[in-house]
Amino acid sequence: MNHDGWAAAVSEDARTVPTESLSGAFSPRSGGENEAHIRMLAESETELPPILVHRPTGRVIDGMHRLRAARLRGLRHIPARFFDGTESEAFVLAVRSNVTHGLPLSTADRRQAARRILASHPQWSDRAVAEVAGLSAKSVAALRPALPVVTDEPVARLGRDGRARPLSTVEARERAGRLLLDNPDASLREVARRTGISPGTVRDVRRRLKQGEDPVPARQRAGAGEPTPEYVPRTGGASSVRNVVDELSVSLDFLAADPALRYSDSGRVLLRLLGAHLTLGRRRTDLTAAVPTHCRPALARAARACAHLLTTLADGLAESPPL
Numbered sequence: 534m535n536h537d538g539w540a541a542a543v544s545e546d547a548r549t550v551p552t553e554s555l556s557g558a559f560s561p562r563s564g565g566e567n568e569a570h571i572r573m574l575a576e577s578e579t580e581l582p583p584i585l586v587h588r589p590t591g592r593v594i595d596g597m598h599r600l601r602a603a604r605l606r607g608l609r610h611i612p613a614r615f616f617d618g619t620e621s622e623a624f625v626l627a628v629r630s631n632v633t634h635g636l637p638l639s640t641a642d643r644r645q646a647a648r649r650i651l652a653s654h655p656q657w658s659d660r661a662v663a664e665v666a667g668l669s670a671k672s673v674a675a676l677r678p679a680l681p682v683v684t685d686e687p688v689a690r691l692g693r694d695g696r697a698r699p700l701s702t703v704e705a706r707e708r709a710g711r712l713l714l715d716n717p718d719a720s721l722r723e724v725a726r727r728t729g730i731s732p733g734t735v736r737d738v739r740r741r742l743k744q745g746e747d748p749v750p751a752r753q754r755a756g757a758g759e760p761t762p763e764y765v766p767r768t769g770g771a772s773s774v775r776n777v778v779d780e781l782s783v784s785l786d787f788l789a790a791d792p793a794l795r796y797s798d799s800g801r802v803l804l805r806l807l808g809a810h811l812t813l814g815r816r817r818t819d820l821t822a823a824v825p826t827h828c829r830p831a832l833a834r835a836a837r838a839c840a841h842l843l844t845t846l847a848d849g850l851a852e853s854p855p856l
Contacts, residue, residue, distance in 0.1 A: 543626075547583035549610040552603055555586060558593040559620070559627040561638060561646040563792040566597055570636050574602035583612040585630065587623040594623050595630035621653040625665055632667035643667050648676055649791065678729045679787060703749050705730045709738045710748035721779045732780050778814035785811055 560566075574581065581603055584596025593600055594616060603611045616623060628646040631638050638646070647666040650657065651673070659673040666673070709728045712719060713735075721732035721739075728735070738748040785807050794800030813820065824832055 543585065543614055543616050547612040547614045550586070550613045552600060552609055552611050554591060555584075555600060555611075555613075556590070556592050558597040559587065559624045560593075560597060561624075561628045561631055561642050561649075563642055563645060566601060567636055571598050571601045571605065574598060575605035581611065583614050585626065586613045586615050587620070588615040588617050590620070590623075592623070594627045598636065624653070625650060629665045632665070638667065644672070644676065645790065645792070647673050648679075648787065649793075651677055652787070674729070678726050679783065706734065706738050706749045709735050710742060713739055713742055722783055725783070732783060778811065781807065781811050781814060 581599045582596075584599050585594040586592070587594050596613075600611060616626060618626075624646075628638075628643075628650065632643065643666045647662050647668055650662050650665060654662070659670040659677070662668075663670045663673045705728045709724050709730060712724050712727060721735045724735045725732045741748050741750075785804070788794055788807070789804055791800075794804055
């Protein structure tokens, strides 16, 4: 379902709900609600329009200022309409609602909202995301290269009209090839940022160049459009560790900028966990060399246990809808 379909899925009829039954918002505002705006709404005699609520969670999609104003007025009930989609769809509606009416979002909040939408809906075109977030398509395109690496590149992007259009990485791979030939020591992350493709694709270009091959697979030049497998390399060695460290660094930069993680206890725990693993990747040789011989078997078992817990965490995240 595209975002127009989600908007159409909102219930038409409003009903009154207890104000205390509603929880925090799917807000794209990093600074929270505007207290002056809340007081202005509370002091006015204008009837408050219905708010929009995510029925599965009871969280406010649009209207947190109105809800808090109603509480200041001493109202115990407020009119509300409901949406039954996923949490990622609810966030899209929250951004779109805050962009089109009410207190305007800051440019920083609109850019951060666009990053979250790109992460949860990578198949959307730059123009489709730009329309929701209130940005230009050029601004959205500049945000896409910094997103974390995914397992497979999408083979199409969904436009504003709901039609899927195929992607081509031929030109980007060729640009990456030229950059790597001019600067063989360039990092995956640097080349990815400059070409708009993922570090995993850059790694594949580097491998093909070393083997004397064309940076673009023959099937892509023929227009087949098949995605190239992206993430963790299956072979060991120092170069593989460096590639994983580069990919983890890109992902951590993206996640650390998201207020939903940075300002929650559980989010900060996860960010510290990822930061510790990034440090481990960068200092792996020094750390393992300092371990006494008699401690190595126990440490190896502990490390494998940690790896198992991280795999369980990754599986759980893959099964849950993105926020």
